[in-house]
Amino acid sequence: MAATPTVQVIDSGAAIAVTFKGGQTSRFHAIWLRDNAWDDKTRSPGNGQRLITLGDIPPGTSIASAKTESGRLLITFAPENKAVPYDLEWLEAHAYDRPLPKTRGWLTPEVESWDARLNSNVPSGDFTALKSRPAALRDWLHAVRRYGFGKITGGPVENGALFQVAALFGYVRETNYGRHFEVRTEVNPSNLAYTGLGLQAHTDNPYRDPVPTVQILYCLENSATGGENMVVDGFRAAERLRDENPRGFDLLTRHCARFEYAGSSGVCLRSRRPMIELAPDGELVAVRFNNRSAAAITDVPYADMADYYAAYRRLGEIIDDTSMEVTFKLSPGESFLVDNTRVLHARKGYSGAGSRWLQGCYADKDGLLSTLAAMELQDKEAA
Ligand code: FE2
Numbered sequence: 001m002a003a004t005p006t007v008q009v010i011d012s013g014a015a016i017a018v019t020f021k022g023g024q025t026s027r028f029h030a031i032w033l034r035d036n037a038w039d040d041k042t043r044s045p046g047n048g049q050r051l052i053t054l055g056d057i058p059p060g061t062s063i064a065s066a067k068t069e070s071g072r073l074l075i076t077f078a079p080e081n082k083a084v085p086y087d088l089e090w091l092e093a094h095a096y097d098r099p100l101p102k103t104r105g106w107l108t109p110e111v112e113s114w115d116a117r118l119n120s121n122v123p124s125g126d127f128t129a130l131k132s133r134p135a136a137l138r139d140w141l142h143a144v145r146r147y148g149f150g151k152i153t154g155g156p157v158e159n160g161a162l163f164q165v166a167a168l169f170g171y172v173r174e175t176n177y178g179r180h181f182e183v184r185t186e187v188n189p190s191n192l193a194y195t196g197l198g199l200q201a202h203t204d205n206p207y208r209d210p211v212p213t214v215q216i217l218y219c220l221e222n223s224a225t226g227g228e229n230m231v232v233d234g235f236r237a238a239e240r241l242r243d244e245n246p247r248g249f250d251l252l253t254r255h256c257a258r259f260e261y262a263g264s265s266g267v268c269l270r271s272r273r274p275m276i277e278l279a280p281d282g283e284l285v286a287v288r289f290n291n292r293s294a295a296a297i298t299d300v301p302y303a304d305m306a307d308y309y310a311a312y313r314r315l316g317e318i319i320d321d322t323s324m325e326v327t328f329k330l331s332p333g334e335s336f337l338v339d340n341t342r343v344l345h346a347r348k349g350y351s352g353a354g355s356r357w358l359q360g361c362y363a364d365k366d367g368l369l370s371t372l373a374a375m376e377l378q379d380k381e382a383a
Contacts, residue, residue: 005068005088013062018073018091026095030063034077036094037084104282105242105249112146113236116323123147127155127333130168134375141169141372148339149231149326155218157332162218162359165335170367173212175205176267180361183217198349199292201232201319204340204362206288207259207295209271212362215340219330221357227350230327234287234342237318238276241311248311251304252276259288260295272299275315286341289319319344330358339365 006019010027019025034057037043044051064078073086107113123143129136130152144150155161162180166172172179204215217229242249253276262268277286300308318324327348330336338345340362350356 005071005073007066007068007073009063009066013064013078016063016066016075018068018088020088020092022092024092024095026092026097028091028095028097030061030077031057032096033063033075033086034061034082034084037082038086038090039082039084042084101282104253104278105238105276105284106282107235107284110145111148111235113239114147114233114326115236116325118147119326122151122326122328123149124151124153127152127164131164137168138372138375138379141368141375144337144339145369145372148233148235148343149336149345151328151330151334151336153331153334155333155335157220159220160359161220161333162216162335162361165216165218165337166361166363169371170214170363173214173362173364175208175212175362176264176269180359183358183360184356199347200316201230201325201344201346202290202292203234203288203342203344204290205261205269205293206257206273206290207261207269207271207293209273211271211286211288211340213339213341213365214337214363214368215345215360216335216337216363217330217345217358217360218335219332219358221332221355222330223354224350224356225353226348227356228327228329228348229336230325230346230348231336231338232319232324232326232344232346234289234319234344235284237315237324237344238284238287240318241276241315245311245314247307248314249276251300251308252311252315253278255297255301255304255308256299257288257297258295258299259290259293261293270295275312287344289315289344291316341365 003019003021003023005021008017010017013030015027015029017025017027035054042050042052058079060079062078064076064081066073066075068088071088073088073091074083075086076083123140125136125140130140140150152165155165160180163172203211205212238249241252253274255274256272257275258270258272260270273288275288276284279285297308
């Protein structure tokens, strides 16, 4: 039952306990509250940026008094004798007094892992709608954040059209492969991606640090036999490995693999990162998997190397399991985007008959998420 919010000073002023109107009680430290004050001496009213450093706040800051009043919390801090109002809704949304997640490899609620069952519901948007209707773009970006990939149909069939996809949410990330790269059969390929061979599902360029976080592949011609694209959720693969072999999962998260690419003159890219990356609190944040650019692994203790390799092999088997695949064949003017920190992509082999021409480029996930978050904020404010 909804109640009037209440506040109690606890631990001799080192903290408060707030009971919100829904009945939930959360504690907040004096130093945290003071650092997160929104008065115009602490935060710029214009851009919201903090105007002080932690060093400007006395180390012995405590709460002299606290009360709730008309939806706000009023706190007076000692020794500054500074009174600051807080929005209770903001405080409730930023409460940190909760148990730590226990599962290693947990996912943020914005993300949902998937397998081949998503074939019946591939996230997809129409190019014209995405360009002209903000709500369509917001829904598509929301799906990309949730599932880590999305298709776009109905785009123009013209050289460089992929840049228009990147411009929907951000900017192209240029690399040594250029601002974009061509994906079609070459006689002397500088990279296996440019042949007709099938490729095992992989994340791109794990030898970069940071990796390109978004990849766009745009189809301009596709009359060859085969050559379907497929995507696999690296997060679901990691979860499966964890559930069937916790020690193997642990080894792939706790030790760095190494990746390298030195296939072109003047290029020698190297990285040292785990295949499955967790945040310090166990959140699953990234997967790197690419057989072609895996370098010698030298950061696993001798005693663990055999088990590490068994886990690496098993992760590959899970990734190759057809029950994990979402598959689609792109027609000219169609494209797809992957979150390259999470979703692996692959291509089935294709024959020399007909032609297959895709253009690819990289972009940045932070820009994509920023565009989406700004749209969501705008919608919230308008509501
Ligand atoms: Fe690739």
